[in-house]
Amino acid sequence: MQDYKTEHPFDIAMSEEQQMTWDMLRKFAETEMRPIARDAEAAGRPSDELLGKMKNLDLISLGIPEAYGGMEIAQDATSQALALEALAYGDLSLAMSLSLPMLTAKIITEHGSEEQKKELLKQYCDGSMFHVGLGINNSSIMGNASNSTVSVDESGEELILNGIKTGIAFADEATSFLISATSESGESNLYVLDKDTEGLEITSKEFMGLKGLPLSEINLSNCKIKTSQKLGGHNYSINFQELLDSSRIGMSAMALGVCQAVLDYVVPYTNERVAFDEPISNRQSVAFLVADMAIEIEAMRLMVYKAAALKDIGADFHKQASLTHRFAAHHGMKIGTDGVQLLGGHGFTHEHPVELWYRNLRAIGIFEAGAGV
């Protein structure tokens, strides 16, 4: 029944370095992101000022090899999960405008061919964030995430892609796209498409949440690309499930950050809000909702930690990532809806952030590859 091997004792304390980074990012989330979350929703994108500040956190270039201008500081999955949680505490849309280029750069670093890395990674280190649009989200309902709604025909001299991808962030700023497509054999891989590829059409889309991010749909009709445009080169084969699993840990960590924001908001609110001559939190029906929120958040945190820790020791983490993602989707939404409930009618209005968190938490379990570890 032994699932994994490790000599290290059970532990849940952050390392000194993790704590420092966490404190710094959490403060950034609270002071730089949270106050402008509503503005970003209204504008449909983060302000240039915030993007500049996020760029200066150097989280994107951190893992990029020095050869391509990065810092080449390998980050373990646990530390990355902590960073994502801390950022999402500010605002999920704004956090994803950083976590998406982080994830895209990471995927290219891990899987790109020499040529692709040279072409795409350098720009990140030169300060660009959105030159590559990541297209993983499917448009179909019934299919698995690992089966793309874009098909790729690899039989000829050129590769031919057909289908629809959705939920692609900052497509307007992208000069190329990294799109997942599934071949006839059922294998999914990533393909780099120039924005001006013939047959590639971008349509801007609105969603119920993540409104601080510009999101689009991409329609590919008979898009022809060179075999070398397959990520990693024409013979490369990506472990697509592992990529999904890693990003599901990332999205779960983001859910955790948002849920913690909800809890930290409803505790003072229910303690201060008076009804029937006493704080509403003096009533068990209110207090128990808060207690359950705290319980599930702590559980979610440990689930995220364990999934990341399994990845860090090189063990199989598919099951744990799946369970964590399922847990974060289910309880994240429960916490989102309870957050609104606890504020009553006030929670339903834009006067408080809980309705925003409610809409954003609905993305958890749905939006694939918005962050990764």
Next chain:
Amino acid sequence: MIHPLLPNQLQKTQETMRMAAEFILRPISRKYDKAEHEPPVEMEQLNQAAAAQKEKGMGDDSVKSMDLKGRNLWAVISLEQMCWGDVGLFLARPGTGLGNAAISAVGNPDQKSKWGKRWASMAITEPGAGSDSKNISTSAVLDGNEWVINGEKIYVTDGDRCDCVVVWATLNKAMGKTAIRSFIVEKGTPGFSVARLEKKLGIRASDTATLIFDNCRIPRENLLGGKEEVEMDADAAKKSFGGAMQTFDNTRPMVAGMAIGLGQAALDMTRALLAEEGYEDNFGASMGQQTAIQYELEMLEAELEAARLLVYKSAWMMDNKMPNSKEASMGKAKAGRIGNKISLKCVEICSMQGFSEDHLLEKFSRDSKILDIFEGTQQIQQLIVARQVLGKSSSELK
């Protein structure tokens, strides 16, 4: 370093305990579920076998060489596996009861050496006071060099088969919780009798007794922790009841661990029955690609894993001497409700086979209910967590 994973040695402990659960407890599970109130003699044999192994140096002494700051995580893991076998039988294992936890937590050295190795049950609940333990009526009055105990205690696990009982009694009921103390009463003391045994929904292998104390006189030194007189100083008084309640911070992770073991047992048995009909898991697949059973089992598995990590954390905190009252209640709340939910859902999933006494699933679903009740009900755990999270006193949040 964030590493909520079990080191190899603890995983070996898991394996050893699982083997014992599978080959010693499981085969007699149904027998003692049917033969309620019959002491499971095999459990005594299990103890003897373990003692003999220890003498030969073959026992699970690996814990001593482990890099552990304490033994609580080890204990939770062991218990989880034993209760994967059978919760009722585990509770009926002679030698250790909840009273032992109290003695080791608050007993003085003399008490520990005299009573530490005896089987001690714990008597708190009364017909008129359950979760509201500060409202107990059983009285203790000092008369010369003896305490005189009077009252009735119910739902005492191991109450019939134990060697002694840790009894909660009040020195003066009018003084409320400040006057509550615990006392060690030995079996056979005149005035102490077992009035009856309960017939129960589950954990039938374990005896649950009603105890009567009728002018029962015990030695003065059997007062367990706390002062002989009621403290007038509010702080000292608070501490004294708080001390008694602290025992729960230690025992709740254990009981929560039992619920985890039972939940895992139900999931494992469900999968085994489903496998006979060709079932396979499909973790991480979309809703459109999962059957209702695959979806349900994945969610239950996620809930169980989440509860397990909460419980491990609360035990790890004990090992590291961190206050864990909130976390112990979080783990107990989550594990208690999830163990019950899983076991009931597994019966439903397995349909008539689940409902049938041909398999143990129905038994797990009966056994599981008590784990969300004793050692603090679901609602008491929520209350404790809520007070801590909201920063409220017991008078503000009742």
